[in-house]
Amino acid sequence: MNVLVIGGGNMGMTYAEAIAKSNFLTSGSLMILDQSEEKQAELRASGLFDVHDRLTTCLPKADVVLVAVKPVHAPALMVEMKPLVSAGQLIVSIMAGVTIDTIQQGVGAKKVVRAMPNLPALVGLGMTSFTASDHVSRLELAAIEQLLGTTGRSIGLTSEAEIDASTGISGSGPAYIFYFMQAMMDAALKMGFSQADARLLVGQTFAGAVELFNTSTLSPEDWMARVASKGGTTRAALDSMDDNNVNALIQEAAYAAFHRAEELGKQTKGKEVANA
Numbered sequence: 001m002n003v004l005v006i007g008g009g010n011m012g013m014t015y016a017e018a019i020a021k022s023n024f025l026t027s028g029s030l031m032i033l034d035q036s037e038e039k040q041a042e043l044r045a046s047g048l049f050d051v052h053d054r055l056t057t058c059l060p061k062a063d064v065v066l067v068a069v070k071p072v073h074a075p076a077l078m079v080e081m082k083p084l085v086s087a088g089q090l091i092v093s094i095m096a097g098v099t100i101d102t103i104q105q106g107v108g109a110k111k112v113v114r115a116m117p118n119l120p121a122l123v124g125l126g127m128t129s130f131t132a133s134d135h136v137s138r139l140e141l142a143a144i145e146q147l148l149g150t151t152g153r154s155i156g157l158t159s160e161a162e163i164d165a166s167t168g169i170s171g172s173g174p175a176y177i178f179y180f181m182q183a184m185m186d187a188a189l190k191m192g193f194s195q196a197d198a199r200l201l202v203g204q205t206f207a208g209a210v211e212l213f214n215t216s217t218l219s220p221e222d223w224m225a226r227v228a229s230k231g232g233t234t235r236a237a238l239d240s241m242d243d244n245n246v247n248a249l250i251q252e253a254a255y256a257a258f259h260r261a262e263e264l265g266k267q268t269k270g271k272e273v274a275n276a
């Protein structure tokens with residue numbers, strides 16, 4: 001199988017590197033295309049891929065095309081791709097808010113997978129959700145699941161509505177965690193800790209809690225019950241959060257991202273693409 005990654009930026013490079021370092025492809029079957037000369041030089045220097053500077057030399061050879069440019073660049077790219085795309089090719093897009101229908105019409109392909117990765121893909125701990133057009137076979141879908149899973153974990157969903165919903169949970173989710181971390185660091189600084197100590201206290205607390213969660217079947221609620229005893233310090237903090245409706249506010253934030261993802265999808269249909 002030949003794979004072409006279009007766009008060697010943060011995400012494209014992350015996927016290309018992860019695919020190159022996995023056993024997913026035989027050597028020489030991973031191509032990458034970027035429009036910037038500087039980026040091409042950087043990609044060549046890595047020695048991991050077959051680097052291209054124009055679609056004509058790589059797109060016709062690809063079985064799978066992973067599109068990793070910003071949504072704002074999608075319309076121009078799709079116009080360029082259309083005359084070169086053939087019926088058997090499978091297009092995988094990680095562009096936020098660009099719908100399967102927009103891609104099918106834009107490049108003239110039937111087989112399209114839409115995926116939503118997240119930032120921890122950069123360190124191999126990404127969570128990618130994906131869904132596909134009806135024309136993608138089960139076998140192809142299994143291969144794509146493996147391909148996307150090279151950057152962490154992947155989950156197949158049945159509709160684009162679920163992709164928009166997963167954007168509100170895993171896609172945008174890392175920022176909610178950073179928000180919480182920042183709030184705890186701010187509190188630690190106010191309490192008089194140095195920046196370095198606050199960073200250590202907060203970072204290790206998150207890492208430890210996540211490890212407990214991931215290595216057990218207990219729910220977050222179960223873990224809270226284990227750590228908080230009546231009249232104790234943790235109970236005081238959790239009660240304060242409950243009194244301030246923090247759970248409901250976080251849910252509201254996740255829904256805000258979900259609805260924004262839906263809106264972006266509608267906008268891209270009208271070619272008014274946001275810089276997501």
Ligand SMILES: NC(=O)c1ccc[n+]([C@@H]2O[C@H](COP(=O)([O-])OP(=O)(O)OC[C@H]3O[C@@H](n4cnc5c(N)ncnc54)[C@H](OP(=O)(O)O)[C@@H]3O)[C@@H](O)[C@H]2O)c1
Pocket residue numbers: 006007008009010011012033034035036039068069070071073076077094095096116117118119171276
């Ligand atoms: N970063 C995230 O956490 C995240 C999460 C979920 C989804 N995504 C999606 O991932 C996609 C990529 O994001 P990113 O942060 O990796 O963007 P990025 O760093 O800007 O990378 C995109 C790269 O594609 C190049 N490019 C643009 N148009 C091209 C064309 N026609 N042909 C070849 N190369 C082209 C750009 O070159 P120039 O710099 O010259 O324009 C740039 O090097 C976006 O659609 C975004 O919605 C990102």
